[in-house]
Each structure stands twice: as structure tokens, then as C-alpha cells.
Amino acid sequence: MLIRATVIEELADLLKSATVVAPLGNTVRELYAIAESPSTFYLLGSMGMPVPVALGLAMGHSGTVIALEGDGGCLTNMGSLATAARYAPGNLKIVILDNGAYESTGGQPTHSHAGTSFVDVARGCGIKAAREVRDETDLADLPNWLALPGLRLAVVKTVIAETSFPRVPLAPPDIFRRVREHLAQTGSAAAGSIGNGSVCPK
Amino acid sequence: MAVAYGIPLVVAVSLRGDEVDKNPVQKPIGEATVQLIEAIGCEFFRVSSVEEAESALSCARTKAESERRPQFVLLPRREALC
Numbered sequence: 001m002l003i004r005a006t007v008i009e010e011l012a013d014l015l016k017s018a019t020v021v022a023p024l025g026n027t028v029r030e031l032y033a034i035a036e037s038p039s040t041f042y043l044l045g046s047m048g049m050p051v052p053v054a055l056g057l058a059m060g061h062s063g064t065v066i067a068l069e070g071d072g073g074c075l076t077n078m079g080s081l082a083t084a085a086r087y088a089p090g091n092l093k094i095v096i097l098d099n100g101a102y103e104s105t106g107g108q109p110t111h112s113h114a115g116t117s118f119v120d121v122a123r124g125c126g127i128k129a130a131r132e133v134r135d136e137t138d139l140a141d142l143p144n145w146l147a148l149p150g151l152r153l154a155v156v157k158t159v160i161a162e163t164s165f166p167r168v169p170l171a172p173p174d175i176f177r178r179v180r181e182h183l184a185q186t187g188s189a190a191a192g193s194i195g196n197g198s199v200c201p202k
Numbered sequence: 203m204a205v206a207y208g209i210p211l212v213v214a215v216s217l218r219g220d221e222v223d224k225n226p227v228q229k230p231i232g233e234a235t236v237q238l239i240e241a242i243g244c245e246f247f248r249v250s251s252v253e254e255a256e257s258a259l260s261c262a263r264t265k266a267e268s269e270r271r272p273q274f275v276l277l278p279r280r281e282a283l284c
Binding site for chain 1: 203206207208209270
């Protein structure tokens, strides 16, 4: 079992170079403290949304998009794994930080704690490149593995964090604007104007 | 989420629970849909014919972008269209 902060530190270079969609709760605070980047979409209160949001970004953007998710969030919206597998953009990488608990609400155990395997679920959905990361050796290999072509999902087994970090000080509209500007600078269809200039009746 | 982040999202709502819906379980949400949209401070475009759908979606896109706020397009059941 790994320490989540160590995992984020190990992945920091990759996370800063990609478009990242981050989960809510303590994880997003740790991510901001350790690997802040204007290309990270900090989801401050939308449980279960990192994978669908990242899927949408990956479908409209040629660069690497990483969905960071927790086990509780993944359980909240597990169908999103099937949707990701259905469309399978090769630039989408999913990293589930699995501590077996709803840490932010007091550490209540999740189904993962009772045996649910996200790797098995992902493979069943059609994400064949799915693996667990359990120790330092696995973790050292993770950035290179994620950089390989194709949709990939890693389940990183971590312990419940003992350190809490401050809240992300950014306003949600500013988070969105920063990510949008990043996407525009890196040539994304998703960041283009969506209006057609037509005049609409009041 | 889309409201809080100011995301110019267009939401196409497939309406159920209207006057032509025979399923009573759909009625509560059907009767509350407009109020729910308004309760989160958003506006909606109501489509009453197939011909209106394209312009409604186009207007919703333009308005969503200019106001940095989600816009809803209400799509009724086929039987309710003009």
C-alpha cells in the first residue's frame, strides 16, 4: 500500500504536462498542494464526474487527458468506465486512487474495502490495459506505463491519508477558464467557440 | 457543477411526465422540470415543432457562450409536437 501524496509526487511531471481532471475531497487538495497546474480541472464538488469529464475532453483534444478518481467516486459513477471503454480515446488515462474508504467524510469503508476490484470491472467493461499498483516498484513504472498508447486504467492502492491539506483557493470559473485556455493553446477542438453568431429571440 | 464553473453547456432535456405521457410515475419530475431549471438560475428554450429544434439549439449555444451559463432546450415527446 502506498501513500497518496507519494503517488502524486511520483506522477507530478506527467500530471503537469497533461490535462488532468481531478476528483473532489482530500485528493484534490493534495494535488493542488503538490502538483498545481493550470491544465488541471479541479472538480471541487462533483463526485463521480472525473471520468466522464475527462472522456469528453479526450474526445475533443489530441493531448493526453488524465482522469484522477477515488474508489468512492468511481463507485458513484461506475457506468462511466463502460462509456470510456465504448469510445476508448487513446489519449485518455484513468488513475483510480483506491484507499478503500470515503476518506473525506470520515473514513467509512467503500465496497472496494470489501473486495470490489476496479481492475476486474474495467476489464469487464472492455478496458484491457488495466492494472493494479501496490508498491514502490509498481509506482516507479506507472508514468511510463500510462504513457503507452491507448486507453489505460491504473488502480493505485493507497492508505488513508493522515495529513490534511488546505482547500483549493481557486474560484470554479477561474479553474474552468485556465483549463480552457490550456486546451486552446494546445490545439483543441473542445476549446473552440461553440456559438454560431445567430441572433436569438428574447 | 456547470453553473458553478460557468461552463457554457447546452442541455437537451427529453421531457417526460407531460400531458401526453401515460406513465404516472413520470408526472412529478415532468411537472417540476421547469422549476428545477429556474431554481438553479438557468433559462430554457421550449421546442414545439421539429422545425424549431435546430434554431433553439443554436440559440442555446450562442446564449450559453455569451452568458457563460448552461442553457436548457426542452424537447417534448413526438405526440406533443405541433
